[in-house]
Amino acid sequence: MNKKLEHKLKDNSIKPTAMRLLVLKFLTEQNKAVSLQDIELAFERADKSTLFRTLKTFESSKIIHSIEDGTGHLKYALCLEGCNCSPIDLHYHFHCNVCKETFCLTELNVPTIELPKNFEMQQANMVIKGICGTCK
Amino acid sequence: MNKKLEHKLKDNSIKPTAMRLLVLKFLTEQNKAVSLQDIELAFERADKSTLFRTLKTFESSKIIHSIEDGTGHLKYALCLEGCNCSPIDLHYHFHCNVCKETFCLTELNVPTIELPKNFEMQQANMVIKGICGTCK
Protein backbone atom coordinates (compact mmCIF):
# COMPACT_ATOMS: atom_id res chain seq x y z
CA MET A 1 0.00 0.00 0.00
CA ASN A 2 2.52 2.59 1.13
CA LYS A 3 4.83 1.45 -1.63
CA LYS A 4 2.08 2.18 -4.08
CA LEU A 5 1.51 5.67 -2.72
CA GLU A 6 5.23 6.28 -2.74
CA HIS A 7 5.39 5.33 -6.40
CA LYS A 8 2.48 7.55 -7.22
CA LEU A 9 4.46 10.50 -5.93
CA LYS A 10 7.75 9.46 -7.49
CA ASP A 11 6.06 8.98 -10.83
CA ASN A 12 5.07 12.61 -10.64
CA SER A 13 8.51 13.79 -9.54
CA ILE A 14 7.28 14.58 -6.04
CA LYS A 15 9.60 13.67 -3.23
CA PRO A 16 7.66 11.25 -1.03
CA THR A 17 8.12 12.83 2.36
CA ALA A 18 6.40 11.46 5.43
CA MET A 19 3.89 14.28 5.46
CA ARG A 20 3.03 13.93 1.81
CA LEU A 21 2.53 10.20 2.13
CA LEU A 22 0.21 10.72 5.07
CA VAL A 23 -1.84 13.29 3.20
CA LEU A 24 -2.02 11.13 0.10
CA LYS A 25 -3.08 8.15 2.20
CA PHE A 26 -5.76 10.24 3.87
CA LEU A 27 -7.09 11.42 0.53
CA THR A 28 -7.15 7.86 -0.74
CA GLU A 29 -9.29 6.76 2.18
CA GLN A 30 -12.01 9.33 1.64
CA ASN A 31 -15.15 8.76 -0.35
CA LYS A 32 -15.80 12.47 -0.43
CA ALA A 33 -13.94 15.63 -1.28
CA VAL A 34 -12.14 17.22 1.65
CA SER A 35 -11.06 20.72 2.51
CA LEU A 36 -7.75 22.01 3.78
CA GLN A 37 -9.39 22.30 7.17
CA ASP A 38 -10.52 18.70 7.13
CA ILE A 39 -6.92 17.70 6.59
CA GLU A 40 -5.69 20.08 9.27
CA LEU A 41 -8.02 18.39 11.72
CA ALA A 42 -6.80 14.97 10.70
CA PHE A 43 -3.16 15.94 11.23
CA GLU A 44 -3.07 18.36 14.09
CA ARG A 45 0.67 18.15 14.33
CA ALA A 46 1.23 19.44 10.83
CA ASP A 47 1.23 23.06 9.84
CA LYS A 48 -1.53 24.49 7.74
CA SER A 49 0.83 25.99 5.20
CA THR A 50 2.64 22.71 4.74
CA LEU A 51 -0.65 20.99 4.10
CA PHE A 52 -1.71 23.80 1.81
CA ARG A 53 1.45 23.51 -0.21
CA THR A 54 1.16 19.75 -0.29
CA LEU A 55 -2.30 20.06 -1.81
CA LYS A 56 -1.11 22.59 -4.37
CA THR A 57 1.75 20.30 -5.30
CA PHE A 58 -0.59 17.36 -5.72
CA GLU A 59 -3.01 19.45 -7.71
CA SER A 60 -0.49 20.76 -10.17
CA SER A 61 0.66 17.20 -10.78
CA LYS A 62 -2.94 16.18 -11.35
CA ILE A 63 -2.90 13.65 -8.56
CA ILE A 64 -5.87 15.50 -7.12
CA HIS A 65 -8.35 18.05 -8.42
CA SER A 66 -10.15 20.82 -6.59
CA ILE A 67 -13.81 21.70 -6.48
CA GLU A 68 -15.39 25.06 -5.73
CA ASP A 69 -18.59 23.87 -4.14
CA GLY A 70 -19.81 27.26 -3.03
CA THR A 71 -19.14 26.70 0.66
CA GLY A 72 -16.13 28.96 0.65
CA HIS A 73 -13.92 25.96 1.44
CA LEU A 74 -12.17 24.63 -1.61
CA LYS A 75 -12.47 20.85 -1.71
CA TYR A 76 -9.96 18.33 -2.98
CA ALA A 77 -10.35 14.79 -4.22
CA LEU A 78 -8.15 12.18 -5.85
CA CYS A 79 -8.13 12.08 -9.59
CA LEU A 80 -8.98 8.80 -11.20
CA GLU A 81 -6.19 6.67 -12.60
CA GLY A 82 -4.91 8.24 -15.80
CA CYS A 83 -6.80 11.48 -15.33
CA ASN A 84 -5.39 14.45 -17.12
CA CYS A 85 -8.02 16.92 -15.88
CA SER A 86 -8.86 17.67 -19.49
CA PRO A 87 -12.45 18.19 -20.65
CA ILE A 88 -12.76 14.53 -21.46
CA ASP A 89 -11.85 13.53 -17.90
CA LEU A 90 -14.34 15.77 -16.18
CA HIS A 91 -17.18 14.65 -13.95
CA TYR A 92 -19.94 16.35 -12.01
CA HIS A 93 -19.87 16.93 -8.28
CA PHE A 94 -22.64 16.83 -5.77
CA HIS A 95 -22.89 19.01 -2.71
CA CYS A 96 -25.47 18.01 -0.12
CA ASN A 97 -27.32 20.93 1.42
CA VAL A 98 -28.00 18.88 4.53
CA CYS A 99 -24.79 17.10 5.49
CA LYS A 100 -22.67 19.63 3.58
CA GLU A 101 -20.51 16.93 2.07
CA THR A 102 -19.24 17.12 -1.48
CA PHE A 103 -18.92 14.02 -3.62
CA CYS A 104 -17.37 13.22 -6.97
CA LEU A 105 -19.92 11.70 -9.33
CA THR A 106 -17.28 9.82 -11.25
CA GLU A 107 -19.76 7.38 -12.79
CA LEU A 108 -20.88 10.01 -15.24
CA ASN A 109 -18.58 12.11 -17.37
CA VAL A 110 -19.50 15.63 -18.34
CA PRO A 111 -20.87 15.45 -21.87
CA THR A 112 -19.76 17.70 -24.67
CA ILE A 113 -21.56 20.97 -24.17
CA GLU A 114 -22.46 23.08 -27.14
CA LEU A 115 -20.68 26.37 -26.66
CA PRO A 116 -21.12 29.61 -28.56
CA LYS A 117 -19.06 29.94 -31.70
CA ASN A 118 -15.31 30.11 -31.07
CA PHE A 119 -15.55 29.31 -27.38
CA GLU A 120 -13.12 26.66 -26.21
CA MET A 121 -13.58 24.56 -23.11
CA GLN A 122 -10.48 23.81 -21.09
CA GLN A 123 -11.70 22.94 -17.61
CA ALA A 124 -14.94 23.02 -15.69
CA ASN A 125 -16.33 23.23 -12.20
CA MET A 126 -19.65 21.46 -12.13
CA VAL A 127 -21.49 21.30 -8.86
CA ILE A 128 -24.99 20.00 -8.38
CA LYS A 129 -26.57 20.89 -5.07
CA GLY A 130 -29.36 19.12 -3.29
CA ILE A 131 -29.90 16.25 -0.92
CA CYS A 132 -27.74 13.17 -0.95
CA GLY A 133 -28.93 9.59 -0.61
CA THR A 134 -27.99 9.37 3.04
CA CYS A 135 -29.79 12.54 4.03
CA LYS A 136 -32.88 11.85 1.96
CA MET B 1 -37.50 51.90 -18.86
CA ASN B 2 -37.17 53.10 -15.30
CA LYS B 3 -40.84 52.41 -14.77
CA LYS B 4 -40.25 48.85 -15.82
CA LEU B 5 -37.39 48.42 -13.40
CA GLU B 6 -39.45 49.98 -10.67
CA HIS B 7 -42.22 47.51 -11.30
CA LYS B 8 -39.81 44.63 -11.27
CA LEU B 9 -38.87 45.58 -7.73
CA LYS B 10 -42.38 46.32 -6.58
CA ASP B 11 -43.57 43.00 -7.96
CA ASN B 12 -41.09 41.37 -5.65
CA SER B 13 -42.03 43.51 -2.65
CA ILE B 14 -38.76 45.39 -2.77
CA LYS B 15 -38.95 49.09 -2.13
CA PRO B 16 -37.55 50.78 -5.25
CA THR B 17 -35.02 53.11 -3.72
CA ALA B 18 -32.72 55.20 -5.89
CA MET B 19 -29.77 52.98 -5.17
CA ARG B 20 -31.62 49.79 -5.93
CA LEU B 21 -32.89 51.14 -9.20
CA LEU B 22 -29.41 52.16 -10.22
CA VAL B 23 -28.01 48.76 -9.38
CA LEU B 24 -30.82 46.99 -11.20
CA LYS B 25 -30.32 49.20 -14.22
CA PHE B 26 -26.61 48.47 -14.18
CA LEU B 27 -27.21 44.74 -14.01
CA THR B 28 -29.66 45.00 -16.88
CA GLU B 29 -27.08 46.68 -19.07
CA GLN B 30 -24.43 44.00 -18.65
CA ASN B 31 -23.96 41.12 -20.99
CA LYS B 32 -21.81 39.38 -18.41
CA ALA B 33 -21.96 38.47 -14.76
CA VAL B 34 -20.54 41.11 -12.44
CA SER B 35 -19.02 41.05 -9.00
CA LEU B 36 -19.73 43.21 -5.99
CA GLN B 37 -16.49 44.99 -6.77
CA ASP B 38 -17.53 45.70 -10.32
CA ILE B 39 -20.60 47.40 -8.96
CA GLU B 40 -18.61 49.29 -6.35
CA LEU B 41 -16.46 50.68 -9.12
CA ALA B 42 -19.50 51.70 -11.12
CA PHE B 43 -21.02 53.55 -8.16
CA GLU B 44 -18.17 54.99 -6.19
CA ARG B 45 -20.51 57.08 -4.09
CA ALA B 46 -22.33 54.09 -2.72
CA ASP B 47 -21.17 51.99 0.17
CA LYS B 48 -20.01 48.44 -0.30
CA SER B 49 -22.33 47.07 2.34
CA THR B 50 -25.35 48.77 0.83
CA LEU B 51 -24.50 47.29 -2.54
CA PHE B 52 -23.86 43.95 -0.91
CA ARG B 53 -27.23 43.98 0.79
CA THR B 54 -28.92 45.13 -2.39
CA LEU B 55 -27.51 42.13 -4.21
CA LYS B 56 -28.58 39.75 -1.46
CA THR B 57 -32.06 41.24 -1.55
CA PHE B 58 -32.27 40.82 -5.31
CA GLU B 59 -30.91 37.31 -5.09
CA SER B 60 -33.37 36.10 -2.51
CA SER B 61 -36.19 37.47 -4.64
CA LYS B 62 -34.74 35.60 -7.63
CA ILE B 63 -34.29 38.76 -9.64
CA ILE B 64 -30.65 37.79 -9.96
CA HIS B 65 -28.64 34.64 -9.42
CA SER B 66 -25.08 34.22 -8.30
CA ILE B 67 -22.26 32.22 -9.82
CA GLU B 68 -19.21 30.83 -8.08
CA ASP B 69 -16.80 30.97 -10.98
CA GLY B 70 -13.71 30.03 -9.02
CA THR B 71 -12.15 33.47 -9.11
CA GLY B 72 -12.97 34.13 -5.48
CA HIS B 73 -15.33 36.91 -6.55
CA LEU B 74 -18.94 35.82 -6.53
CA LYS B 75 -20.64 36.97 -9.72
CA TYR B 76 -24.21 38.09 -10.20
CA ALA B 77 -26.42 38.18 -13.25
CA LEU B 78 -30.05 38.90 -14.00
CA CYS B 79 -32.37 35.96 -14.04
CA LEU B 80 -34.39 35.44 -17.17
CA GLU B 81 -38.04 36.45 -17.16
CA GLY B 82 -40.03 33.97 -15.13
CA CYS B 83 -36.98 32.25 -13.67
CA ASN B 84 -37.51 30.45 -10.44
CA CYS B 85 -33.91 29.26 -10.07
CA SER B 86 -35.20 25.71 -9.96
CA PRO B 87 -33.35 22.86 -11.68
CA ILE B 88 -35.44 23.37 -14.79
CA ASP B 89 -34.35 27.00 -15.06
CA LEU B 90 -30.64 26.36 -14.79
CA HIS B 91 -28.05 27.17 -17.41
CA TYR B 92 -24.31 26.76 -17.74
CA HIS B 93 -21.81 29.56 -17.24
CA PHE B 94 -18.58 30.24 -19.01
CA HIS B 95 -15.52 31.78 -17.45
CA CYS B 96 -12.81 32.96 -19.82
CA ASN B 97 -9.29 32.23 -18.61
CA VAL B 98 -7.97 35.13 -20.68
CA CYS B 99 -10.29 38.09 -20.17
CA LYS B 100 -11.55 36.68 -16.85
CA GLU B 101 -15.15 37.49 -17.70
CA THR B 102 -18.00 35.20 -16.77
CA PHE B 103 -21.01 34.76 -19.03
CA CYS B 104 -24.39 33.14 -18.71
CA LEU B 105 -24.94 30.59 -21.44
CA THR B 106 -28.67 31.00 -21.34
CA GLU B 107 -29.21 29.46 -24.75
CA LEU B 108 -28.69 26.02 -23.32
CA ASN B 109 -30.40 24.67 -20.24
CA VAL B 110 -28.72 22.19 -17.98
CA PRO B 111 -30.06 18.77 -18.95
CA THR B 112 -31.36 16.27 -16.44
CA ILE B 113 -28.34 14.63 -14.94
CA GLU B 114 -28.52 11.06 -13.79
CA LEU B 115 -27.79 11.12 -10.09
CA PRO B 116 -27.10 8.21 -7.77
CA LYS B 117 -30.15 6.58 -6.23
CA ASN B 118 -32.05 8.83 -3.84
CA PHE B 119 -30.08 11.96 -4.64
CA GLU B 120 -32.20 15.03 -5.30
CA MET B 121 -31.04 18.03 -7.29
CA GLN B 122 -32.15 21.42 -6.01
CA GLN B 123 -29.71 23.91 -7.46
CA ALA B 124 -26.45 23.85 -9.38
CA ASN B 125 -23.37 25.87 -10.09
CA MET B 126 -22.08 24.94 -13.49
CA VAL B 127 -19.02 26.72 -14.75
CA ILE B 128 -17.14 25.88 -17.89
CA LYS B 129 -13.70 27.45 -18.14
CA GLY B 130 -11.72 28.14 -21.25
CA ILE B 131 -11.31 30.80 -23.88
CA CYS B 132 -14.19 32.94 -25.05
CA GLY B 133 -14.98 33.92 -28.60
CA THR B 134 -13.47 37.36 -28.24
CA CYS B 135 -10.20 36.13 -26.81
CA LYS B 136 -9.85 33.22 -29.20
Added chain:
DNA sequence: TAAATTGATGCAAGTGAGTTGCAAAGTTTA
Protein backbone atom coordinates in the same frame (compact mmCIF):
# COMPACT_ATOMS: atom_id res chain seq x y z
C1' DT C 1 33.49 12.71 5.54
C1' DA C 2 32.54 17.50 5.33
C1' DA C 3 30.70 21.31 2.96
C1' DA C 4 27.42 23.02 -0.19
C1' DT C 5 23.17 22.85 -2.40
C1' DT C 6 18.46 21.90 -2.79
C1' DG C 7 14.09 21.42 -1.14
C1' DA C 8 10.55 20.84 2.70
C1' DT C 9 8.62 22.54 6.83
C1' DG C 10 6.90 25.65 10.60
C1' DC C 11 5.76 29.99 12.23
C1' DA C 12 3.96 34.32 11.92
C1' DA C 13 2.03 37.77 9.53
C1' DG C 14 -0.54 39.49 5.61
C1' DT C 15 -4.42 39.63 2.06
C1' DG C 16 -8.91 40.43 0.66
C1' DA C 17 -13.69 39.21 -0.21
C1' DG C 18 -17.43 38.99 2.32
C1' DT C 19 -20.15 40.07 6.37
C1' DT C 20 -22.04 42.31 10.54
C1' DG C 21 -23.27 45.80 14.39
C1' DC C 22 -24.81 49.97 15.06
C1' DA C 23 -26.10 54.67 14.61
C1' DA C 24 -27.87 58.10 11.39
C1' DA C 25 -31.00 59.23 7.75
C1' DG C 26 -35.07 58.49 5.35
C1' DT C 27 -39.83 56.69 4.82
C1' DT C 28 -44.35 55.09 6.22
C1' DT C 29 -48.06 54.68 9.50
C1' DA C 30 -51.07 55.99 13.24
Added chain:
DNA sequence: TAAACTTTGCAACTCACTTGCATCAATTTA
Protein backbone atom coordinates in the same frame (compact mmCIF):
# COMPACT_ATOMS: atom_id res chain seq x y z
C1' DT D 1 -46.57 65.42 14.46
C1' DA D 2 -44.79 61.39 16.72
C1' DA D 3 -43.79 56.66 16.65
C1' DA D 4 -42.43 52.67 14.02
C1' DC D 5 -40.06 50.75 10.49
C1' DT D 6 -36.62 50.46 6.70
C1' DT D 7 -32.51 51.69 4.30
C1' DT D 8 -27.96 53.41 4.24
C1' DG D 9 -23.02 54.43 5.59
C1' DC D 10 -19.21 53.60 8.37
C1' DA D 11 -16.13 50.90 10.71
C1' DA D 12 -14.74 46.88 12.34
C1' DC D 13 -14.56 42.02 12.04
C1' DT D 14 -14.27 37.13 10.15
C1' DC D 15 -12.11 33.66 8.00
C1' DA D 16 -10.07 31.01 4.22
C1' DC D 17 -6.27 31.37 1.90
C1' DT D 18 -1.53 32.84 0.90
C1' DT D 19 3.27 34.41 1.50
C1' DG D 20 8.04 35.64 3.48
C1' DC D 21 11.43 33.93 5.80
C1' DA D 22 14.16 31.28 8.97
C1' DT D 23 15.11 26.56 10.09
C1' DC D 24 15.61 21.83 9.21
C1' DA D 25 16.44 17.63 6.46
C1' DA D 26 17.95 15.26 2.55
C1' DT D 27 20.80 14.95 -1.28
C1' DT D 28 24.77 16.13 -4.04
C1' DT D 29 29.41 17.67 -4.63
C1' DA D 30 34.18 18.32 -3.42
